[in-house]
Amino acid sequence: MKKVLFAATVLLLLVGFIGGALYHNARQAERADEVAAVNASALVREHARVLGPAHARVEIVEFLDPACGTCRRFYPLVKDILAAHPERIRLVLRYAPFHDNADYAVAVLEAAGRQGRYWETLEALLDTQDEWVANHRVQPEQVWRQAERLGLDMERLAQDMMAPEIARLIAQDLEDARTLQVSKTPEFFVNGRPLPSFGLESLRRLVDEALAREYR
Numbered sequence: 001m002k003k004v005l006f007a008a009t010v011l012l013l014l015v016g017f018i019g020g021a022l023y024h025n026a027r028q029a030e031r032a033d034e035v036a037a038v039n040a041s042a043l044v045r046e047h048a049r050v051l052g053p054a055h056a057r058v059e060i061v062e063f064l065d066p067a068c069g070t071c072r073r074f075y076p077l078v079k080d081i082l083a084a085h086p087e088r089i090r091l092v093l094r095y096a097p098f099h100d101n102a103d104y105a106v107a108v109l110e111a112a113g114r115q116g117r118y119w120e121t122l123e124a125l126l127d128t129q130d131e132w133v134a135n136h137r138v139q140p141e142q143v144w145r146q147a148e149r150l151g152l153d154m155e156r157l158a159q160d161m162m163a164p165e166i167a168r169l170i171a172q173d174l175e176d177a178r179t180l181q182v183s184k185t186p187e188f189f190v191n192g193r194p195l196p197s198f199g200l201e202s203l204r205r206l207v208d209e210a211l212a213r214e215y216r
Contacts, residue, residue, distance in 0.1 A: 040192055042176035044092050047169045049118060052082055052090025057214035058191060058207060061092045063177050065185040066106060067099035067133045072126045074186050077200055081207055088215060089207065095173040096185050101138035103170050108147055110169065111160035115152055124150055 043061050062078065064071045082089050097103045105125060112121035125132070125146055132142035148154060160166070180189075188195050190206040191214075 039176075039179045042179045043094075043189055043192060045094070045169070045172060045176070047165075047172075049093045049113065050090055051079075051093070051119065053087055054090070056088050056090040058085070058089045058210045059092060060089060060203075060207065061094060061189040063094045063096040063173075063180075063182045063185055063187040065095070065097050065099055065102050066109065066122070066125055067097070067102040067129065067136075067138050068185045069129065069133075071186045072129050074200070075123075075126055078203075081204065085211065088211060094176065095170060096177040096182055096187065097170065097174070098185060099133070099136055099138055101140055104140045105132070105138055105143050106170055107161040107166050108143055108157070110166045111157045111163075112147065112150070112152055114160045115156065117150065117152060121147065121150060121152070 044059075060078065060081070064075075078091060082091055095106050097106050109118060109121055109125070112118055125143065128146050132139050132146060144154075147157060177187075180187075180194075184198075188203050188206075190203070191210045193206060193210075195202045195206060
């Protein structure tokens with residue numbers, strides 16, 4: 001009898017624990033949705049880089065750190081999602097340069113963008129990330145070397161990197177990241193909704209749900 005009571009007690013505790021964990025996760029997701037809804041204006045700014053058609057009804061906003069290894073791994077996967085629905089999805093990139101000196105890499109990207117070479121430079125830096133990130137810290141001279149390999153106008157690049165507009169957009173993106181409670185990269189929002197849990201399948205599921213709603 002005691003064994004039966006003990007087993008029943010353990011089972012009830014286990015069920016209670018699982019139920020509590022599920023409730024906690026659901027509340028976390030709800031709170032994240034609430035934060036995103038209240039701060040929708042912080043998701044997209046005029047300066048943000050956009051890949052995909054303006055008329056697309058599904059919008060993926062990604063907060064990215066060019067020095068982040070997970071961002072590097074996710075970038076081609078996100079492009080695959082866009083390629084599967086070329087007229088229905090667009091990607092909006094925002095910055096969350098959390099690594100030491102990562103703002104330098106962002107400045108290089110934005111300055112390259114002024115030469116019409118933004119996406120090419122981003123992909124080149126992500127591909128060679130191991131060469132310019134050491135111990136989670138950006139090595140500016142190595143970033144510069146990667147930019148030189150792309151045949152950019154380096155004199156113009158150096159001048160444009162110092163533009164106050166670039167410093168302001170980095171500061172704005174970091175402020176928006178804090179507002180949206182972005183604490184790691186990459187962080188994704190799909191039509192304003194944050195991922196309920198991090199991962200490629202979670203992103204795909206949220207995108208599929210958005211596509212189903214917007215293109216019935």
